[in-house]
Amino acid sequence: MQEATVAAILGAGAWGTTLAQLLRSNGLEVRQWSRRSETTLAATLAEADLWIMAVSMAGLASVADQVAALQLGDRAIWVSATKGLADLGWRTPSQVLSDRFPLQPITVLSGPNLSKEISQGLPAATVIASRDRHAAAVVQQAFASDRLRVYTNRDPLGTELGGALKNVIAIAVGVCDGLCLGANARSALVTRALAEILRVGAYFGARTETFFGLSGLGDLLATCTSPLSRNYQVGFRLAQGESLAAALTAIAATAEGVSTARVLAQLASREGLELPIAACVAELLDNRISPTTAIERLMARDLKAELV
Structure with a gap:
């Protein structure tokens, strides 16, 4: 197997910087690019074995278009490290990339990976997913x-x-903790959220077992139980009475669950999917309901069997 020796990381946020740190510690040459870089995008990508997309979901399509326009060939392996869903067609990051780079192998990096813990050298595990085994x-x-x-x-x-999807749930759990509703409520919320995630997965045709692995349940637990999670912090701050704008300013980083919640609410409405948690989070983010009303609405849903 040919080893990668040069990696180009697009995105200089916390996650992109942590990925750069990991690769450098393994002896790879790492080039990092952002919109504020003095180095050009072409120079960053040239002759690299790995192209790592670590920009926000909102900027991914634009950056991918810029890369495609450079016509640098198809030898590099793409690594998608972005988490979110695009508004148009509910596309995932790797699907956005595959639309533009049909001849390049595309992989996905995801798991219970809080960037601050990894940058501190604490142990973690992650998943690289791809249909291309090599x-x-x-x-x-x-x-x-x-x-x-x-x-x-x-x-x-x-x-x-x-x-x-776990980012949306982390916002809901942050609200739950911000309202001091206790461990019972948090556990119930996370468990029912997993059922909601499975519904979305079934709709898109993903494998059920994936959601019980590191990139599913593992990532859900990490994001919903740590104050290091940006999405959790958004929910917690909303429960404390802050506005969404103030919460996002305070965390000074992108919280992908905000845009993903709105995409999921749209998906539920158009396709008839039962996604009550995502719907409540979207309404809360748009200031249509209060944190307390969101919890009350979830608790007041029709009685039903747990398993159908």
């Missing part, structure tokens, strides 16, 4: 170390959905 193995080798255990799977769609 590409997954190359990326796995590039990132694996004694502090990061890297697994592979062949369900990039499910892997991405798990990483995107």
Whole structure:
């Protein structure tokens, strides 16, 4: 297997910077680009073995278009490290990339990976998902170390959905904790959220078992139980009476769950999917209901069997 020696990371936020740190510690040459970089996009990508997309979901399509316009060939392996859903067609990050780079192998990196913990050298595990076994193995080798255990799977769609949907649930759990509703309420919310995630996965055709792995349940637990989670912090701050704008300013970073919640609410409305948690989060973010009303609405839903 040919090993990667040069990696180009698009995005200089917390996650992109942490990925750069991991790769450099494994001996790779790492080039990092952002819109404020002095180095050009073309120079960053030239001759790199890995192209790592770590920009926000809102900027992904634009950056991908810029890369495609450069016509640099198809030898590099794409690594999607972005979590979210696009508004148009409910596309995942790797699907956006595959639309523009149909000849390049595309992999997805996702898991219970809080960037601050990883940057501190704390142990973690993640998943590299791809339908291309060779590409997954190359990326796995590039990132694996004694502090990061890297697994592979062949369900990039499910892997991405798990990483995107848990951000919405983290906002809801942040609200729950911000209102001091207790461990019972938090546990019930996370458990019912998993059922909601499985419904979305089934709709898109992802593998059910993926959502019980690192990129599903693992990422859900990490994001919903740590104050390091940006999405959790958004929910917590909303429950404390802050506006969404103030909460986002306070965390000074992108909280992908905000846009994803709105996409999911639109999906539920148009396709008839039962996604009550995502719908309540979307209404809360748009200031149509209060945090207390959101919780009351979830608790007042019609009685039903747990398993159907």
